[in-house]
Amino acid sequence: MVTDLADLTLRQFADGRRRGDFTSEEVTRAVLERIARVEPTVHAYLRVDADAALEAARRADRVAPPPAGASALWGAPIALKDNLCTRGVTTTCASRILENFVPPYDATVVERLRASGAVFLGKTNLDEFAMGSSTENSAFGATRNPWDPATIPGGSSGGSAAAVAAGACLAALGSDTGGSIRQPAACCGIVGLKPTYGRVSRYGLMAFASSLDQIGPMARTVEDCALLLEAIAGHDPRDSTSIPGPVPPYAALLGDGRLDGLTVGIVREFFAAGLDAEVERSVRAAVRTLEERGARVREVSLPHGKYSVAVYYILATAEASSNLARYDGVKYGYRAEGARDLIDQYRRTRSAGFGPEVRRRIMLGTYALSSGYYDAYYRKAQQVRTLILNDFTAAFREVDVLAGPTAPTAAFRIGEKSDDPLQMYLSDIFTISVNLAGVPGLSLPCGFTSAGLPIGLQLIGPAFGEETLLRTGHAFQLATDWHTKRPPLVKATAGEVP
Amino acid sequence: MTDRYEVVIGLEVHAQLATKTKVFCGCPTDFGAAANTHVCPVCLGLPGVLPVLNRAAVECIVRTGIALGCAIAPVSRFARKNYFYPDLPKGYQISQYELPVCSGGGVAIGAGAAARTIALTRIHLEEDAGKLIHGENLGDPRQSFVDLNRAGVPLMEIVSEPVLRSPAEARDYLVALRDIVVHLGVCDGNMEQGSYRCDANISLRPRGRETLGTKVELKNMNSFRYVQQALDYEIARQEALLDEGGRVVQETRLFDPKAGTTHSMRRKEEAHDYRYFPDPDLVPLAIDAAFLARVAAAMPELPEARRRRYVESLGLPEYDAGVLTADPALACWFEAAVAAFPKPKTVSNWVMGELLRLLRDAGRDARDCPVPPTELAALLAAVEAGTLTRAQAKGALETMFREGKTAAAAIEAQGPAAPGGGGELAALADRVVAENPDKVAGYRGGKVKLFEFFVGQMMRASGGRSNPDEIRRLLQERLDR
Amino acid sequence: MKITIDQVRYVAELARLDLAPGEEGSLTGQLNAILEYMDQLGEVDTTGIEPTSHVLPLTNVMREDVVHECLTNDEALANAPSAEQGHFAVPKIIE
Numbered sequence A: 001m002v003t004d005l006a007d008l009t010l011r012q013f014a015d016g017r018r019r020g021d022f023t024s025e026e027v028t029r030a031v032l033e034r035i036a037r038v039e040p041t042v043h044a045y046l047r048v049d050a051d052a053a054l055e056a057a058r059r060a061d062r063v064a065p066p067p068a069g070a071s072a073l074w075g076a077p078i079a080l081k082d083n084l085c086t087r088g089v090t091t092t093c094a095s096r097i098l099e100n101f102v103p104p105y106d107a108t109v110v111e112r113l114r115a116s117g118a119v120f121l122g123k124t125n126l127d128e129f130a131m132g133s134s135t136e137n138s139a140f141g142a143t144r145n146p147w148d149p150a151t152i153p154g155g156s157s158g159g160s161a162a163a164v165a166a167g168a169c170l171a172a173l174g175s176d177t178g179g180s181i182r183q184p185a186a187c188c189g190i191v192g193l194k195p196t197y198g199r200v201s202r203y204g205l206m207a208f209a210s211s212l213d214q215i216g217p218m219a220r221t222v223e224d225c226a227l228l229l230e231a232i233a234g235h236d237p238r239d240s241t242s243i244p245g246p247v248p249p250y251a252a253l254l255g256d257g258r259l260d261g262l263t264v265g266i267v268r269e270f271f272a273a274g275l276d277a278e279v280e281r282s283v284r285a286a287v288r289t290l291e292e293r294g295a296r297v298r299e300v301s302l303p304h305g306k307y308s309v310a311v312y313y314i315l316a317t318a319e320a321s322s323n324l325a326r327y328d329g330v331k332y333g334y335r336a337e338g339a340r341d342l343i344d345q346y347r348r349t350r351s352a353g354f355g356p357e358v359r360r361r362i363m364l365g366t367y368a369l370s371s372g373y374y375d376a377y378y379r380k381a382q383q384v385r386t387l388i389l390n391d392f393t394a395a396f397r398e399v400d401v402l403a404g405p406t407a408p409t410a411a412f413r414i415g416e417k418s419d420d421p422l423q424m425y426l427s428d429i430f431t432i433s434v435n436l437a438g439v440p441g442l443s444l445p446c447g448f449t450s451a452g453l454p455i456g457l458q459l460i461g462p463a464f465g466e467e468t469l470l471r472t473g474h475a476f477q478l479a480t481d482w483h484t485k486r487p488p489l490v491k492a493t494a495g496e497v498p
Numbered sequence B: 001m002t003d004r005y006e007v008v009i010g011l012e013v014h015a016q017l018a019t020k021t022k023v024f025c026g027c028p029t030d031f032g033a034a035a036n037t038h039v040c041p042v043c044l045g046l047p048g049v050l051p052v053l054n055r056a057a058v059e060c061i062v063r064t065g066i067a068l069g070c071a072i073a074p075v076s077r078f079a080r081k082n083y084f085y086p087d088l089p090k091g092y093q094i095s096q097y098e099l100p101v102c103s104g105g106g107v108a109i110g111a112g113a114a115a116r117t118i119a120l121t122r123i124h125l126e127e128d129a130g131k132l133i134h135g136e137n138l139g140d141p142r143q144s145f146v147d148l149n150r151a152g153v154p155l156m157e158i159v160s161e162p163v164l165r166s167p168a169e170a171r172d173y174l175v176a177l178r179d180i181v182v183h184l185g186v187c188d189g190n191m192e193q194g195s196y197r198c199d200a201n202i203s204l205r206p207r208g209r210e211t212l213g214t215k216v217e218l219k220n221m222n223s224f225r226y227v228q229q230a231l232d233y234e235i236a237r238q239e240a241l242l243d244e245g246g247r248v249v250q251e252t253r254l255f256d257p258k259a260g261t262t263h264s265m266r267r268k269e270e271a272h273d274y275r276y277f278p279d280p281d282l283v284p285l286a287i288d289a290a291f292l293a294r295v296a297a298a299m300p301e302l303p304e305a306r307r308r309r310y311v312e313s314l315g316l317p318e319y320d321a322g323v324l325t326a327d328p329a330l331a332c333w334f335e336a337a338v339a340a341f342p343k344p345k346t347v348s349n350w351v352m353g354e355l356l357r358l359l360r361d362a363g364r365d366a367r368d369c370p371v372p373p374t375e376l377a378a379l380l381a382a383v384e385a386g387t388l389t390r391a392q393a394k395g396a397l398e399t400m401f402r403e404g405k406t407a408a409a410a411i412e413a414q415g416p417a418a419p420g421g422g423g424e425l426a427a428l429a430d431r432v433v434a435e436n437p438d439k440v441a442g443y444r445g446g447k448v449k450l451f452e453f454f455v456g457q458m459m460r461a462s463g464g465r466s467n468p469d470e471i472r473r474l475l476q477e478r479l480d481r
Numbered sequence C: 001m002k003i004t005i006d007q008v009r010y011v012a013e014l015a016r017l018d019l020a021p022g023e024e025g026s027l028t029g030q031l032n033a034i035l036e037y038m039d040q041l042g043e044v045d046t047t048g049i050e051p052t053s054h055v056l057p058l059t060n061v062m063r064e065d066v067v068h069e070c071l072t073n074d075e076a077l078a079n080a081p082s083a084e085q086g087h088f089a090v091p092k093i094i095e
């Protein structure tokens, strides 16, 4: 069982707090102590607001939560990826260009979590503007994987994933444009859900690629992800791309662990060359577990999946080149000194303010949209996107859930792919098509490599199929204990609860 | 004007839509607020914010499209137009590119034999940029300043085909189009405040040639007169250039109202590589039959239709109908007066004569006319009843206009009716006409000088104290029908 | 398709980025490797395929024309690198 309050799941926290086993302040304090212990190694956070968190925890302890059901997050210490705007609290997107930016407003998800009584510990690290798969592209230093500090935590939500894995928060929010929740979740041995496009409001999420970005929960269990999703999902009149309609009570619909009647599709192309043998072994074993819980398994094909990285890096960079045009040193953010004139100021500001990967993607996206190339790149990519979407639609006529690896390998070593952008892009090969199709994807731990690094199982559902995904993942976690493992770093530093 | 070259002009009008709030956020659109106070995270382009389309702006453009006979696209899309400028907070303008709301349609100009319809290419919805203020105006010539109050204000861009053939025709088109958008209530038409702006594309080609010459874009013309001046200047400039064997450079030129000339913009325009692409933050607009029907049902009457109705149903001369319908506020005022005093021609005479003179002298327009239409009706009823003469009524109306008095109070202030005035005089006119049937027949047969005979009879009978204008009017009423 | 160093300069100009002399070359190389990978899209037959800009089934998302509260001038300018007399300040612009 739990040896330290910092290792509680959200569910354990909610039950214990309600029973009076501990207060929010006690748990928040335990988490802050854990942060103090692991942060020098992990560097999951860009800022920790200890005083504000303790104050919020005490307030949660003083005030009665709303009626049961909505109260699971009351007083729960949670971390936010630093591309989510927080009113009055610096939000940097891990970029020099926003180093001192203080939003005058809250992202909708932040507003909703506040209303749910969540306690915000601070802002977690990411690849600058969420562009990366390793969190090495942060302007403020890389985050390290708690399972092995020589390896990457994945990215771009590497800070949130590492924080959850290290007990530096009970749960966190991340964002996922091409795998940025699921791939770090896999690397850090936690659960991460990218919801259906439109399920969660993007208002206040600093945009990378608007037609792909989604905010989602990262936690230690599928059940915790369900609790968080319930709190953040739902229609938002401030986001034209958010879907109207009620939010299912996801946590109440997790089921009893049986999967009778469920058909799981194994994506043939996901098990092709390039997939690490240990990863393949664990993922196949995980599928057998689903079968044992009553699911039927069959093979399916997503024939256009192999084009998804190419499509993604055209569409995402094109959108990004436009989304990042607002960072010009006029209204907010960094401004370079000593410019000769306005254009010179723009150039200097943006060249010094953005890191190399961001500049590279702006260049790529600008090129793809520029006169004479739009049809060859942007339009073509949008057409292939249609074919990828059609693949998923066809697959979900046959099966309820798709299963496969989240990433082709476990976490790689820091620096290993920094000089080869294309190799870095290919580490998202299994996650990207999910964003292109707009469907939900869940990554959950399903084993370890011989080097002791976590391996992620990816489950993919049809649009608005979160309920099925979560039920499947929950059944898997009832049958296995991968999600209860803690990194050696945590064991080495954690004390017993008296 | 040149006879060796044919002038080809296309106009782009940016009309600010008469909505309460901006096109993608709830900030107010009123003119004249303190700098950067009508702003929010959305129109400041802060990171992470998202646009949400204003329904009223869509209704305005659809209303315009219906009125101008445009095809309303069943599906239209918003696109981003990417370029850097400090008045453009997001580094892109949300506009429309491939699928605008309206395409085709036209604007009727001229009358009779000169009547012509100027074809439109398209009308699309977009957001305005902010305002740049040159440093001199804020006491620091080394800098420029940005006010984003206007950023995000809804505009419709109305693009004509390049079919206008002269500056005068361009002006007629702009006037006719402004009349329409003002009548539709979709734009206040104020050129000085920039709610109705115009850019022109102009090129010359030797007569008889098919291919268009190199076009120049003209900006900064904030009155109809300036548009005409700028085009005149530009025709002369291009003509001289072509005559010398020179080439026109494709460029943007600014009109200088003081000098009456145009000059090349010093700011280097980029190669117009705007990298348009569909805005992923907004979903398509699908205007269906129900939406169209709703907008059509709420359509105000257009100037042309109203003019026709004034002639056909109210029996007004074309001239009166034209004057009264030129300003929608005046037309409304007139209709309210007619509702209370149902003699359209009498009301029209008073409105076009006395009322417009009073308004003009006071520098006001019908929108803020101090006399309510019902009060003019009351005054005219008094004239008809013979309680006061026309001359007295004129005086009373002036008092009503200047002092805000009611008709009753103004009549009271005029004192008793003049001797021989009002009904008495009318009765006298009836008598004089009835007693001289042969003279009446002669007059009506073409002996117009007999009119003076009747005037003389009247003057004599009233002892020379009556108003000769009034006598003439009463006689005309009886003899000229 | 190959991108030339001149195109890289042109794109940098459009994107308002300064490239150091050495960076131009290395970036051209990296972009070419990526673009070469993207050329595989050429093998997909997309005749008659509608482009997807959105996976959503949504249309006509609109709000009512109702005024909301604005930021104060101080709030609006709070993050500005340079502001004077209620305005954002930028280097002098010549038209």
Ligand SMILES: [Mg+2]
Pocket: B014, B126, B157
């Ligand atoms: Mg325009």
Ligand SMILES: [Zn+2]
Pocket: B022, B025, B026, B027, B038, B039, B040, B041, B042, B043, B044, B152
């Ligand atoms: Zn606003």
